[in-house]
Amino acid sequence: MKWAAAAMLSLAFVSVAVAATHAGRDATVKARQASMKEMAAAAKTIAGMFDGKQAYDAAAFKAAVETIRARAGPALVAEFPSATLGAPSGAKLEIDQARPEFEALARHIATLATTLAAKAERAPPGITDDMRMGPGLAMGGGSLLGKRPAAAEADPAKLPAEHLLHLILQDCSDCHSKFRQKAL
Numbered sequence: 001m002k003w004a005a006a007a008m009l010s011l012a013f014v015s016v017a018v019a020a021t022h023a024g025r026d027a028t029v030k031a032r033q034a035s036m037k038e039m040a041a042a043a044k045t046i047a048g049m050f051d052g053k054q055a056y057d058a059a060a061f062k063a064a065v066e067t068i069r070a071r072a073g074p075a076l077v078a079e080f081p082s083a084t085l086g087a088p089s090g091a092k093l094e095i096d097q098a099r100p101e102f103e104a105l106a107r108h109i110a111t112l113a114t115t116l117a118a119k120a121e122r123a124p125p126g127i128t129d130d131m132r133m134g135p136g137l138a139m140g141g142g143s144l145l146g147k148r149p150a151a152a153e154a155d156p157a158k159l160p161a162e163h164l165l166h167l168i169l170q171d172c173s174d175c176h177s178k179f180r181q182k183a184l
């Protein structure tokens with residue numbers, strides 16, 4: 001009798017522990033998905049300002065860049081602990097097999113966002129020509145995976161803000177095409 005009670009009790013502890021682990025995993029997944037959505041909204045805001053679909057405002061521009069910068073790099077990496085990868089989330093298990101590559105992408109986007117943030121810090125009240133990507137640069141988006149980086153990317157600080165945005169978006173899609181799956 002005593003044994004049965006003890007067994008029941010330890011079973012209860014185990015299921016509480018498992019439930020806690022699941023809850024923790026779900027919370028991590030939800031938090032990172034929310035953070036990704038915030039980055040997407042921020043990127044859309046910045047792109048909209050350059051496309052003229054959204055009124056440019058230096059403070060809003062700065063805030064949107066900061067949203068991306070704060071979620072890139074180590075913050076991004078920390079959102080993907082091993083135990084939270086795979087279905088039902090949209091994070092592929094491959095992240096664990098390719099940590100250096102995943103982290104390099106997170107660092108790369110952070111470098112670009114930090115560079116853009118420094119520019120946004122000094123952003124003029126209206127969009128100036130030197131913030132815009134020249135027509136010749138439109139195709140110059142170098143990619144970290146595979147394609148040869150554009151020469152201009154050697155020093156991202158020399159790039160116009162709009163070009164930095166394009167390189168940032170390139171990192172979003174590079175990472176997604178390799179490490180993101182359809183969530184169940």
Ligand code: HEC
Nearest residue numbers: 033036037039040089090091105106109171172175179180
């Ligand atoms: C280093 C890799 C990496 C980078 C860089 C990255 N993402 Fe993601 N993103 C992911 C992964 C992995 C998921 C799937 C997460 C999940 O479902 O748990 C994801 C999911 C998303 C989602 C879906 C969130 C949801 O609600 O399910 C959006 C939107 C998104 N990312 C936007 C962006 C944008 C915009 C950028 C660039 C500014 C970006 N991501 C940069 C890896 C990355």
